[in-house]
């Protein structure tokens with residue numbers, strides 16, 4: 022470890038001395054922007070790739086919301102773009118299922134896992150723990166390029182003859198397990214590409230995750246004890262732990278699935294009869310796949326939400342000018358969530374033929390996980406109580422996050438009780454639950470982070486007015502889309518149309534309302550992207566060489582505004598206090614590198 | 626052309642917004658503010674408070690106008706209990722929801738920097754934290770216990786009524802096959818091997834089993850009020866899920882893995898219609914039928930596990946009749962598959978190809 026530190030110091034001095042000269046031996050363009058090993062650049066690469074995916078994933082939802090909202094209308098533009106998938110301007114049912122499948126996959130994995138963790142863990146871990154870079158810059162670079170490769174493969178599957186995967190983001194066999202186009206077109210090459218892309222994605226995620234954990238454990242600067250870590254870092258580290266322990270299960274699951282598909286093994290298949298022909302598969306179990314999938318799948322939802330929670334804890338505290346309430350409880354809650362989230366996976370499977378006695382265990386742990394979640398919520402509210410809140414865009418999004426997390430988390434208590442879940446499973450109620458608690462909430466966390474750390478990333482601010490417009494439309498629109506879905510309890514999800522059922526025909530006008538709201542919210546996200554790129558070039562500059570624009574206490578604000586290789590020009594600051602000294606000892610804030618004043622007692 | 630216009634308008638809108646945003650920022654800075662958001666906290670405090678009011682109002686609005694559209698009260702006995710559990714949970718979470726939201730948005734407004742200049746250094750309060758850990762834990766324990774009691778009652782195999790009726794429902798792309806055991810109350814055996822499964826016998830029914838001879842396939846599911854029914858579920862090709870929304874019944878149908886669901890219908894179709902007639906919303910005229918909504922009401926079977934392109938079309942009617950006699954009357958109108966289809970074809974074969982026929986019936 023010492024050698025690494027020593028090495029990087031030397032390295033930095035080397036580069037800074039270069040800066041003093043006239044940039045002769047600067048790294049080439051390729052090294053600076055493409056095959057870059059600097060955590061700050063990699064963070065930006067993840068962010069911008071994530072934004073690309075966010076737009077794609079959002080656009081897919083706009084298209085299928087158009088089908089749901091106006092099933093009898095035609096939209097010629099769809100045919101222009103999608104040809105035979107939208108003949109006569111109306112998307113086909115097969116295309117609809119590709120759209121929802123890819124929408125789920127893209128948003129869960131590529132935006133809210135890759136985009137979110139990739140951006141903020143990379144940006145903040147070295148900065149906030151006081152390290153020059155990640156433990157292995159090379160692995161970190163590989164992590165991005167595997168993500169990129171996964172993205173290319175996933176995206177290419179839209180353009181093949183038989184279309185993208187269409188058997189749901191959960192990839193359940195047998196529909197995804199048999200390579201028979203008559204059963205499901207999307208289960209052909211489209212799903213092979215899906216598996217390949219996911220495998221690449223998992224490699225990326227593991228490379229990144231191992232690196233994050235190694236960095237946090239080994240490269241903390243002098244004085245940065247674990248209990249002086251900002252909550253962001255706790256969150257990123259445990260997110261990485263979750264990923265390292267659960268993604269391999271998914272990799273195994275989909276690899277075996279591919280064996281079934283290509284080699285004729287029967288891991289997940291048994292007694293499959295298609296058009297009266299009994300296939301040769303024998304002895305496998307489709308339910309086994311579901312176990313493996315949700316063994317990742319449930320931790321995955323926390324992989325998405327924990328970074329957002331970390332970001333929100335930090336942003337709330339900074340802009341409330343007040344320490345986070347109950348720091349220790351927050352850390353313990355994160356740990357509890359991590360542990361329990363490995364013990365609840367079968368709550369996605371209460372009515373899949375699981376042994377009813379087993380369900381009892383999973384109900385217990387599922388409701389148990391609500392306790393640490395509740396503690397976090399109360400502590401956030403405790404944090405803003407008697408603060409002096411700056412209601413700027415990052416803060417508004419952080420508060421919005423808390424609201425979304427409450428609204429969506431509470432319905433988890435209904436879903437988690439197996440007897441109630443009989444009715445709710447695979448209906449719009451579940452759609453409402455997870456879009457609010459995970460989808461919208463995680464986006465709010467991500468936005469809070471982008472608005473907050475934009476000055477750190479680009480040395481400029483994003484525009485506030487556009488931020489407010491973005492925030493209020495997303496807050497109101499997010500609820501407008503998903504809150505009414507609670508009343509559509511009992512309407513099955515993943516329905517291309519409801520016209521075949523008398524029972525499901527009551528909500529026609531509500532469905533139109535939701536579709537309109539979805540389109541407006543999508544347009545507001547484009548406004549965010551406009552603001553983002555506009556501000557990179559034209560945003561207001563952060564004044565001063567060592568400006569700390571928000572008055573934050575954590576180490577990233579002690580580094581120069583100009584983002585240099587190695588982060589700090591001279592020595593790395595050492596740490597003398599916890600990260601939440603706001604409004605204390607007559608000072609508005611005290612950064613972590615400030616030694617205790619004579620007579621000052623460290624906050625424990 | 627219209628599409629192009631719409632795009633042009635949207636792009637214009639973005640340009641205008643960016644210009645407004647920039648102008649706002651510049652004017653703030655010119656007036657000597659350090660942060661461009663300075664002074665906005667006050668406005669946002671009010672807006673957030675306004676949002677709280679709007680949010681609560683909209684929920685009241687939704688309760689008023691959307692609950693009447695929901696799937697009506699449970700038509701099965703266990704469904705009453707799961708619904709009750711739903712409402713008990715709803716009660717608890719509503720309290721938490723209202724209190725936390727009121728606090729969150731009120732604090733946002735009350736303690737924004739324009740109203741509260743000085744933050745209070747207040748980092749933790751162990752007593753408070755214990756309280757808000759223990760109370761949720763107790764409530765959750767209560768919910769788990771209540772939930773488990775209902776759950777185990779639903780899946781209590783030993784407590785089943787010996788007189789229950791049995792229906793077999795099999796899902797395949799994209800239809801349901803409903804098989805009744807016929808007057809003898811026994812299903813013919815199914816043997817899943819290449820010899821028995823064929824395009825004309827997808828279920829692999831062993832027609833040499835005499836129990837199979839009176840089995841019949843029905844085009845709908847007919848149940849009897851207050852008579853327990855065991856649904857034996859299966860699937861041929863991919864996953865499907867057997868979902869009776871009005872009865873609060875759902876169970877996946879898995880190829881190669883038999884599943885089941887046992888329940889008792891509580892209201893006949895006619896009784897449910899009579900009940901709905903008393904609700905104003907159900908007296909609205911349906912768009913296609915031109916009849917009051919309650920009149921076209923029916924119980925339905927739907928699929929809730931994505932099974933391919935026509936997943937959303939796997940519908941079947943379900944009817945609950947009042948008495949056993951009604952049921953038997955209906956059964957008399959149904960024809961045994963063996964008698965009407967299998968036997969004639971066997972006889973045909975016997976005439977044409979005596980040897981092959983002997984082999985296939987063993």
Ligand code: HEM
Nearest residue numbers: 322326368369387391430433434436437446447455458459
């Ligand atoms: C407060 C604790 C929570 C509980 C008790 C809970 C419980 C549940 C249960 C039981 C289901 C399965 C519903 C069904 O399919 O029938 C579910 C679905 C889901 N939950 Fe939660 N949940 C909680 C919080 C969260 C959080 C924090 C997230 C994400 C950040 C999340 C994301 C999801 C997702 C994505 C699904 C649906 C997956 C799918 O079927 O496609 N939940 N939740």
Ligand SMILES: [Cu+2]
Nearest residue numbers: 319366368369
């Ligand atoms: Cu889960």
Ligand SMILES: [Cu+2]
Nearest residue numbers: 928930932936
């Ligand atoms: Cu289906």
